[in-house]
Amino acid sequence: MAYPDLLEVVVINYNTAFLLKNCLNSLYSAIKNEGLTYHTKVTVVDNDSKDQSVATIKKYFPQVNLFINKKNLGFAKANNLAIKKSKAEFIFLLNSDTLIGTNVLSGLINQMKSDSRIAVVGPKLLNPDQSLQQSAGFTPYLSKIFFWMFFLDDLPFLSKLIKPYHARHAFFYRQMQEVDWVSGAALLFRRKIADLSGLLDENIFMYGEEVEWCFRIRRANFLIYYYPQAEVIHFKGGSAESPGTAIVEEFKSVIYFYQKHFPRLLSPVRLLLKTGALLRLILFGIIGRFPVLKLYAQAIKVVG
Secondary structure (H helix, E strand, O other), X not given: OOOOEEEEEEEEEOOOHHHHHHHHHHHHHHHHHOXXXXXXXXXXXXXXXXXXXXHHXXXXXXXXXXXXXXXXXXXXXXXXXXXXXXXXXXXXXXEOOEEEOOOHHHHHHHHHHOOOOEEEEEEEEEOOOOOEEOOEEOOOOXXXXXXXXXXXXXXXXXXXXXXXXXXXXXXXXXXXXXEOEEOOOEEEEEHHHHHHHOOOOOOOOOOOHHHHHHHHHHHOXXXXXXXXXXXXXEOOOOOOOOOOHHHHHHHHHHHHHHHHHOHHHHHXXXXXXXXXXXXXXXXXXXXXXXXXXXXXXXXXXXXX
């Protein structure tokens, strides 16, 4: 299939006007500096923002292809709207709370072109202070959930052996490697993959969409790669509902993942998640991190 565009960048926005402006400024600078101006389309999908996001786009970035939703559709459904309409060979999903570094776009595209089996490539994510941000890992099979819930994947010598659900240690992120999933905050994929493996699962509103999607992509015999030579600053949680949303929603997404793909293992995964949450209630209670206690109490209710 011939594609009219080489690349389309899709940015989902929800009440992040200031962050979005900085994101688009860095994005257009990267597009220009990398010689991609005539080969790239930028689409912003606004999820019913109540701030000045839409006005900011119309004033400063009139060239953006803008979709305005009448309600917050969530990450997956908003992205799918743009993906379905895209005519680009490659699509780059990008959070609005990010800043693009040097040679990110061309670096990711070149890595993709190096092997036709590669379907998804993710860059290195950095916090605003340039410290490393966790952004990749492996499928949350029962063994990985066990290591996660009992803090075993926090041990560096074990982490090298067990391929954890969340890769936490700096040594993991030093070299390019095949992984099972990369963060949806910045993720390049081949457009044709959406036809072969399906779109993002719209039953997942926020958190964990990329894990489930990458699982289906790998099941179709394609590869997922982490590429550290490309760097993206991610402010993380810029459009999240609350600081605790990630904890509760991730527990919810793991349960959904098992309901969809491994329903026979739902009982043991519920037990592991409950046990891990209870362990954290005890530990955080002892050290006095009381706000976190409420979050894990909510997570236990979510697990059911």
